[in-house]
Amino acid sequence: MRKAYSSLESLRGLCGLRICLAGSRPFKREVNSVKSRAKRLGLNSLTFPRRMYLFAAPALALFLVFWVFPLIQMFFYSFTNFNGINFNYDFVGLKNFVNIFKDGTLGNSIRNTLVYTIVMVGASNLLGLAIALALNSNIRLKTLFRTCCYIPALFSAIVVGFIWSYVYMPRSGLLVSLITLVGGDASKLNILGNHKVALYGIALVEVWKGFGSTMIIYLAGLQTLDENLLEAARIDGCNEWQLMRLVKLPLISATITINVILSAIGGLKAFDYAFIMTSGGPGKATNTLMFNVYRIAFNEQLMGKASALSVISFFCIIIVTVLMLYVMNKREVEL
Amino acid sequence: MKKLIALMLSGILIASLAACGSGAAAPTAAPSQDSPAAAAPEEKIVITVLDSGSAQENDFETETLPRLISAKYPNVTVEASKLPDDQYYTALKTKIASGEAPDMFRVAPKGAGSNSVITLAEAGYLAPINELGIVELAGASGTDAFRVGSNVYTVSSGVSILGTYVNMDMLKSLSLSIPTTWAEFLDVCQKLKDGGIQPIVMGDKDMYVMQFGMYQLAASKVYPKNPAYDDQLRTGETHFTDTGSWDTVLEMYDTLYKNGYIDSSSLGISQQQSQQMFVDKQAAMTFDGSWSAPTLRGADFELGYYPLPGNEGSEILCASMAPGSNWAIYSGSKHIDACKNLLQYWFDGESDLWKAYVDADKAVVTYGYGSDRVDVLFQPFMELYNNDRAYYWCNQGWPAGVENEMLAKFSELIGGQNTTVPEITKAMQRKFEEMVAG
Known part of the structure; x- marks a missing residue:
């Protein structure tokens, strides 16, 4: 933290120096002389000659072809009735956007996605941080525990979803069996079949799979803390x-920002478990934004309408992420 | 030199963008002349095929088919691959859009699903097979569902059935027999329940399974009164909201949940789990398709299969039987004639390939070898089919999306979300109109 602060101060000092120099005549003369020399050599800059752009070209081409161009296409298709197969489509103006609002798809998807994101961000970070704090202390077999916590992150979503559908299975699933074993009554427990809790059920599966990664990042943050500072406290x-509330947490605030933002982005893009474990049901209780995009595009074959929902999702995710980043960064500086 | 390199890079970039932007204009290439019969003996060709489903041990499509085709046509190699249903639809659409579709792929009859013959043929992606002998052999019943305009794109060699699997031992233990009317069916369910047996198990977490019961009821309830019901939906003569049509079907099906005849936890159970529960004797009945017979035959009890009777009073019992999906030829294939020969050989009703297909229980065939020895399990259905008392699956007559809306809303109804039957039929009608309008 102190190092970061001193670096920042040095940078500010350099900038200030540069600003002062920029106004002086000798500096201007020097700059002009360098520029004319670079021009003679066919370079626009001594530190970054123009030919260096060629090295960026392959990556830029891939970026344009596989990211920017499809994105532009998505905006384009959102105003058409393209069905994904027949290229004889028509422009329908804002009809797709209007239909998304009218049939309730947007409200339901945004609500579900936000709930999913909040659960995921909260649970994943609290669990990850708690375990990271525990495993950062001098306990026996901590390496084994760290490995165990990270193992779920190594499985594919398909495998995890399949396993957990048996854990949640009513009447004879693992959860029901465990509750019955300790003398409880779990005959009515039907997590994935209950529209009130199904969303929380699948969000917790994602938390279970992802908290290991969150924990690793927290652990890395905690291990950078200066022991002298803790001892002084x-x-x-x-x-x-x-010690934890007033010293450790402020010192790892950058790590918290990273983890919260990563979890939030993961939550806003939620698709896997809604698709694997509930097919968006019961009813539309687990229809997230991304699941609806998939359903509309590939089940209903309304690629135009799916593109419209993608456009809205695109802006929603950007707005939420930027807001969070702004608030978290501000908080980080305050701490 | 630098300008030249920059120019080349720009050219490559523009070409890439142009390639993506052009999409896959519907290929209309003329058929090539390299059929297995016409090809020179040394000319080797590879026919790629894509199928939906999961490959099993000794899988017919991925193992038997390539082997028998190579035996018949030594210069032809069939490369077949299978993908689970959802992935199949996505992969097929992506391959078609990029102009890299396999030579042959599975298409669904009429307007059913993402790979429906109507959608694909209207977009120009399928090659017609009007001139093949199998078109005549399959007859109108085997080709109507795959006809778009004046062209036939594949044939249905058999039918797929929706029915009710039953544990006959459980029925007999309570001296019950197979019901033939709706009232009898409800009575059987009640007696099973009173006898401490769960009448029906369904895996409604996979919402599509709800169709298995609903379409059986609609076969007796909706279509006998008006066989053109679905066609008239498009002309506006009928609506899903009409009294005495789908509202009745949905109410009847809901009765099974209200009375506890279908396991109350069904929304948390997958189809695979429900099949296992049926095999494990945790319920007496389950609604499922004829394709599940090989799985359910593994049970150690006497297995029965009958059409769910939706008929009341003077109404007649009808079955829900659909022409099965089959393989069509990609119009952009370089081996169209070879593919046609392959289809002709496969579905001629007498070839080794046809016999292997029938023996592998891939379909309940309606002509040629195997049609005279219908599985005893399917005999009640074939009697109805032969007496014109069978109707196709409802979703085949609807644009994709309508059945999803119906299932989601019905799922809300049985899940206690205060959705009503009129709201479901209204949502179906709204979705239908949205889909038809495009």
Whole structure:
């Protein structure tokens, strides 16, 4: 933290120096002399000659072809009735956007996606941080525990979804069996079949799979803490709770920002478990934005309407992410 | 030199963009002349085929078919691959859009699903097979569902059935027999329930399975009164909201949930799990298709299969039987004639390939070898079929999306989300109009 602060100060100092120099005549003369020399050599800059752009061209081409161009196409198709197969489509103006609003697809998807994201961000970060704090202390077999926590992240979503559909299975699933084993009544437990809890059920599966990755990032953050600083805080009379709340958490605020943003983006793009475990059901209870895009595009064959929903999702995700980044960064500076 | 390189890079980029932007204009290439028969003996060709489903041990499409085709046509190699249903639709659409479709792929009859023959033929992606002998052999019943305009794109060699599998041992233990009317069916369910047996198990977490029961009811309830019901939906003469049509079907099906005849936890159970529960004798009946017979035959009880009777009073019992999906030829294929020969050989009703196909239980065939020895399980259905008392699956007559809306809304109804039957039929009608309008 202190190093980062001093680097920032140095940078500010350099910038200031440059601004001062920029106004002086000798500096201008020097710049003009360098520019004319570069021009003679066919270069626009001594530090970044124009030919260097050629090295960026392959990556730029891939970026344009596989990201920018499809994105432009998506905007284009959102105003058409393209069905994904027949290229004889017509322009329908804003009809796709109007239909998304009218049939309730948008409201339902955004609500489900936001709930999913909140659950995922909250649970994943709290669990990841708690375990990272525990596994950062000197306990026996901590390497084994760290590995165990990370193992779920190594499985594919398909495998995890399939396994958990048996965990949640009513009447004879693992969860029901465990509750029955300890004497509880789980005969009515039907997580994936209940529209009130199905969304939380699949969000928790994603938390289970992803908390290992979150934990690793927190662990990395915690291990960069200066032990002298912690010791100083202890000498000043901090108990463990104060140490964590007033020293450790502020010092890993950048790590928290990264984890929260990553979880939020993952939550906003939720698709896998809604597709694998519930097919968007019961009813439309687990229809997330991305699941609806898929359903409309590939089940209903309304590629134009799916593109319209994608456009809206695109802006929603950008707005939410930028807002979070802004708030978190501001908070980071305050801390 | 630098300008030259920059120019070349720009050219490559523009070409790439242009290639993507052109989409896959519907190929209309004329058929090539390299059929297995016409090809020179040394000329080797590879025919790629894409199928939906999961490859099993000794799989017919991925193992038997390539082997028997190579035996018949030594210069032809069939490269067949299978993808699970959802992935199949996505992969097929992507391959078609990029102009890289396989030579042959599975298409669904009429307007059913993403790979429906109507959608693909109207977009110009299918090669007609009007001149093949199998078109005549399959007859009108085997070709109507694959006819778009004046062209036939594949034939249906058999039918797929929706029915009710039943554990006959359980029925007999309570001295019950197969019901033939709706009232009898409800009575059987009640007696099973009173006897401590769960009457029906369904895996409604996979929402599509709800269709298996609904379409059986609609076969007796909607279509006998008006066989042109679905066609008239397009002309506006009928509507899903009409009283006495789909509202009745949905209410009847909902009765099974309200009375607890269908396992109350069905929304949390997948189809695979429900099949296992049926095999494990946790329920007496399940609604499923004829394609599940090989799986359910593994049970250690006497298995029965009958059409769910939706008929009441003077109404007649009808079955829900659809021409099965089959393989069509990609119009952009370089081996159209070879593919046609392959189809002709396969579905001629007497070739080794046809016999292997029939023996592999791939379809309930309606002509040629195997048609005279219908599985005893399917005999009640074939009697109805031969007496014109069978109707195609409802979703084949609807644009894709309508059945999804119906299933999602019905799922809300049985899940206690206060959705009503009129709301479901209204949503179906709205979706239908949206899809038809494009």
